[in-house]
Structure formats: structure tokens, C-alpha cells
Amino acid sequence: MIPLAIPDLRGNENQYLAECITSNFVSSVGPFVSRFEDMVATASGNLRGVATASGTAGLHVALVAVGVKAGDLVIMPSLTFIASANAINYCGADPWLFDVEPASWNIDCEQLANKLEEETEQRSGELIHQPSGRRIAAIMPVHTLGLPANMDAIVKVAKQYDLPVVADGAAALGAIDNRRPVGALGADLTVFSFNGNKTLTCGGGGMVVGDDPALMDLIKHLTTTARNGPGYDHDRVGFNYRMTNVQAAIGCAQIERIDELLSAKQSIRKIYNQAFAHIPGLSAFPDYSSPSADNKSSCWFSGVLIDEADQERVGSLLSHLKKNGVESRPFWKPIHMQEPYLNAPKNNLQVCESIWSGIVVLPCSTGLSTDDQDVVISKFLQTVSN
Numbered sequence: 001m002i003p004l005a006i007p008d009l010r011g012n013e014n015q016y017l018a019e020c021i022t023s024n025f026v027s028s029v030g031p032f033v034s035r036f037e038d039m040v041a042t043a044s045g046n047l048r049g050v051a052t053a054s055g056t057a058g059l060h061v062a063l064v065a066v067g068v069k070a071g072d073l074v075i076m077p078s079l080t081f082i083a084s085a086n087a088i089n090y091c092g093a094d095p096w097l098f099d100v101e102p103a104s105w106n107i108d109c110e111q112l113a114n115k116l117e118e119e120t121e122q123r124s125g126e127l128i129h130q131p132s133g134r135r136i137a138a139i140m141p142v143h144t145l146g147l148p149a150n151m152d153a154i155v156k157v158a159k160q161y162d163l164p165v166v167a168d169g170a171a172a173l174g175a176i177d178n179r180r181p182v183g184a185l186g187a188d189l190t191v192f193s194f195n196g197n198k199t200l201t202c203g204g205g206g207m208v209v210g211d212d213p214a215l216m217d218l219i220k221h222l223t224t225t226a227r228n229g230p231g232y233d234h235d236r237v238g239f240n241y242r243m244t245n246v247q248a249a250i251g252c253a254q255i256e257r258i259d260e261l262l263s264a265k266q267s268i269r270k271i272y273n274q275a276f277a278h279i280p281g282l283s284a285f286p287d288y289s290s291p292s293a294d295n296k297s298s299c300w301f302s303g304v305l306i307d308e309a310d311q312e313r314v315g316s317l318l319s320h321l322k323k324n325g326v327e328s329r330p331f332w333k334p335i336h337m338q339e340p341y342l343n344a345p346k347n348n349l350q351v352c353e354s355i356w357s358g359i360v361v362l363p364c365s366t367g368l369s370t371d372d373q374d375v376v377i378s379k380f381l382q383t384v385s386n
Contacts, residue, residue, distance in 0.1 A: 002376060004327040005197040005301065008264075008366040009250075011257050016249035028224075030245025032252050037207065039255045043173060044183030044190060046209040048216040051243035052223055055170045055193025055206035059087035061241055062189045062208050063138060065218050066164035068093050072137035073129050073345060076168075077107040078334040079352045080142045084168050085335045085344075093137060096129065097336050097346040104286045106149035107141050108351070113157050115347055120161070127161050132345055138164045141187075143172035146199075146265075146298030147286055148182055155186035164188045170206075171198055171300035174262045179294045183209045189219075194247070199261050199300055199366065200254040202247035262298055264366040268373060269299040272362060275377045281307045282384070299364075303328070304380070306358040313384075314360060320383045326376050331359035 020026050033051050041049035052058040068074055070092025076084060078097040085095045098115070099108045119130050127136045139158050141149040149167070158165045165186065169175075170193035175182040183190045189210045194202040208219050221227075226238025243251075254261070273284040283305040287297050306314060314330060321328045334352045335341050363376050 001322075002326050002363045002368075002372050003365060004329055004361065004363055006365045006367070007196060007201045007203075008257075008261060009253075010367075012253040013250050016253050017246065020246050020249050025245045028242035028244055030248070032245045032248035033243055036202075036243075036248040036251040036255070039252060040173065040192065040207045041183075041209050043181065043255060043258060044169075044192070044209045045181030046183040046190070047211045048213070049207050049209045050216060050219045050223060051248060052206040052208060052241045053243060054204055054241075055168075055191060055195065056083040056087050057223075057239065057241040058191040058193075058206035058208045059084065059140075059166065059168060060090045061219055061222050061239060062166045062191055063087060063091050063093075063140070064222060065215055066138055066166060066188060068137040071134060073132070073134050074138045074140050075107075075112065075136065075163075076140040076335075077142055077144075077352075078336045078346065078349050079105055079144065079332065079356060080168065080335065081170070081332050082335060082338055082340075083170075084140065084142055085338070085341055088140070089340070094134075094344050095335060095341060096136065097334075097341070097344055097349065099347060099349045099351050100144070101150075102351050102355070104147055104149070105144040105355070106147065107154070109150045109153040109157070111347055112139075112154065116157060116161055127163065129345065136161075136163065138166055140166050140168055142168040142170075143175065143182060145285065146172040146175050146300040148172065148175050148177040148185060148297070151177065151185035151187065166191065172298050173200060174258055174296075175298040176294070176296045182298075188212065188215065194251055194254075199265055199298060200251065200258060202243070202251040202254070205243045205247045205251065261366045262296075264368075265299040265302075265364065266296070268364045268368055269297070269302040271370070271373055272302045272304065272377070275381075276304050279381070279384075281310055283307070301361045302364040303360045303362040305355060306360060306384075308354050308358060311358040314357060317360065317383055320386075321379060324379045324383070326379050327363060329361040331356055331361060
């Protein structure tokens with residue numbers, strides 16, 4: 001079986017893990033944690049990083065830090081993994097769901113600007129969603145599959161309405177937009193994930209990055225149970241969201257090879273896009289890394305989009321690929337179709353609904369050989385032609 005996305009652990013992982021064991025620094029206190037925080041912050045174009053137990057934990061604590069409270073609404077796209085919405089729910093808030101742009105699969109910035117103008121008003125210094133009467137607390141764009149959202153447009157709207165921006169950059173570390181690293185695109189905070197299938201992995205874990213010292217100090221405080229000093233004094237409800245030194249050791253070895261790993265992902269994307277470019281009924285994943293060196297997606301997952309008319313074939317297609325030794329996956333079911341969020345406020349979601357069930361993710365491990373990728377393409381084309 002050619003796997004979908006597995007870790008590439010050919011760097012200094014063994015050496016750094018051995019150092020953890022020899023030193024007995026295996027928990028959340030240890031030199032690799034601070035080293036990894038510094039390395040990720042540098043790669044993302046930020047001054048500080050705070051390591052967390054997962055990307056979801058990072059999103060949760062970031063939202064708490066910017067003031068999201070129970071009863072609030074947080075703006076986000078519907079086309080994303082459910083963890084994005086869950087982090088909002090952990091705050092006692094709900095998502096206000098927006099459509100995505102067909103060219104990027106990122107939040108529709110025109111819809112964002114229009115709906116804020118049409119459906120909100122200022123009351124006592126707060127931005128209120130008129131249909132529900134609820135406070136809008138933040139905007140959470142998602143850099144889908146590592147392709148940066150249109151942050152210039154998002155930040156412009158956010159400033160107009162005085163809303164903080166927490167970017168879900170789960171798979172976007174290493175992406176750039178107009179020569180700017182993904183963490184330097186104007187969000188107050190950006191959050192990364194280092195889950196096992198990410199381009200850079202710690203086996204698990206996440207990272208919140210930003211530039212505001214007070215905000216980053218608060219996030220550090222919240223992730224360490226809001227403990228003050230050496231005693232057991234805690235000044236608010238905090239979280240045990242710390243990354244372990246063992247995880248960070250793996251992360252340090254991974255990020256040392258970030259250019260190599262990103263290049264592999266981008267090459268895989270290019271080969272798939274070229275293979276499917278002229279096949280009727282198929283479209284490439286969004287990717288603006290080719291037109292200019294100033295813009296690069298991290299190309300986390302790659303695959304193909306099947307036209308809406310043929311999307312009922314996806315299930316059988318995945319089954320046939322598996323029988324032929326190729327692991328593949330469907331894409332995220334949009335948030336507005338998920339049981340916990342059926343009643344969440346939402347807008348017209350036509351693009352989400354027209355594409356999600358036609359997205360097929362194909363093998364894209366950084367160690368995928370060109371021979372194996374040729375096999376994947378061949379098996380895929382044989383299957384869709386039957």
C-alpha cells in the first residue's frame with residue numbers, strides 16, 4: 001500500500017530523543033521546548049512562539065487570549081477540519097460560518113466584507129450580529145492546506161470593525177505570501193499543528209506565534225495552568241496545554257530540514273497538477289506557488305478535484321484505489337453539515353457545498369518516490385476512465 005501521508009524521520013530525531021532520555025528531560029520542562037519555540041517563530045516571521053499540546057489546544061488558548069467568551073460568535077470558513085470549530089466551542093462561543101473562494105478554498109473575503117456591513121451594528125462598543133443579537137469576538141481565517149488566505153483583505157476588514165484575527169495555520173508553516181512568511185501577514189496570532197500527518201511533525205503538538213509581548217506572555221501563562229511563581233497559586237482558569245520536551249526534540253530535528261520537506265511537498269503537488277491538468281472533469285488543488293517565487297503554498301495535502309456532476313463516484317473511486325494498493329481519502333465535510341454545528345449562524349455556502357465531496361486526497365508523503373507517484377497517477381486515471 002502506498003500510504004497517504006507518513007512522517008519523514010531521517011534527520012536528527014534519534015539523537016535528540018536520546019538526549020531527552022539521557023538528561024531525564026522528557027516532560028514539559030526541557031531545552032528542546034524553548035529551542036523549538038524559537039525556531040518556529042523565526043520560520044514563521046514572528047518574535048515569539050509558545051508550544052502547545054496540540055494545534056487545537058493552540059487555537060483554544062489563542063481565542064481565549066484575544067477575549068472570546070461564552071455566547072460570542074467567531075467568524076470562520078465552513079470548509080475546514082472540525083477542530084477549528086471545536087476550539088471556538090471550547091470557549092463557549094459558536095462559529096459564524098462563511099463560504100470559501102473557489103480559486104483558493106479560503107474564506108470568501110467579499111462575502112466577509114458584505115455580511116459585516118449588512119448584518120452587524122455597534123452597540124455599547126461591541127460589534128453585534130443583528131440576526132442573533134450576539135457579540136462578534138474575532139475572525140479566524142484558515143490557511144487551507146497551507147495556502148495563505150487573503151490576509152490583506154481580512155486584516156483590513158478586521159481593523160475596520162476592531163476585531164482580533166487568530167489564523168488557523170495548522171499546515172501552513174513555511175508558506176509565504178508576497179515574500180512575507182505566513183505568521184507575518186497581519187494576524188494577531190497564528191497557530192500551527194505538528195500532528196503525525198503534517199509536513200513537520202512532533203507526533204503531536206502545536207504552536208501559537210505572534211509579536212505582541214503581552215499577548216504572548218498571557219498565552220504562556222494560560223498554557224501552564226495560569227500558575228504564579230514557584231508555589232501553587234493560580235490567578236485564573238488555565239490549561240495544561242504544554243508540549244513535552246520529547247515532542248519538541250522531534251520538532252527541532254524536523255524543522256532543521258524544513259526547506260527539504262517543503263520542497264518535496266511542492267514537487268509532489270506540481271506533478272499531480274501537471275498529470276491531471278488536461279483531463280476532462282478533473283481540476284487541480286489551489287496552488288499559487290508556481291507563478292511567482294514571491295508566493296508559496298506549503299502544499300500539505302495534494303490530490304484532485306472531481307467535477308460536481310461526477311462526485312457520486314468518489315466513494316467507489318476510493319475503494320478501487322485501495323484495492324490497487326493506493327491509500328486515498330475524501331476531504332473534510334464542511335462545518336455547517338456537522339451535527340454539533342447544524343444550528344450555527346451561516347451564510348450562503350454554495351462553493352463549500354459544490355466542491356467538498358469531490359476532493360480526493362492522494363499520497364503525498366515527503367518521502368514519496370517519483371516511481372510511486374507515477375503508480376498513483378496511473379491507478380487513478382485507470383479507475384476514473386472505467
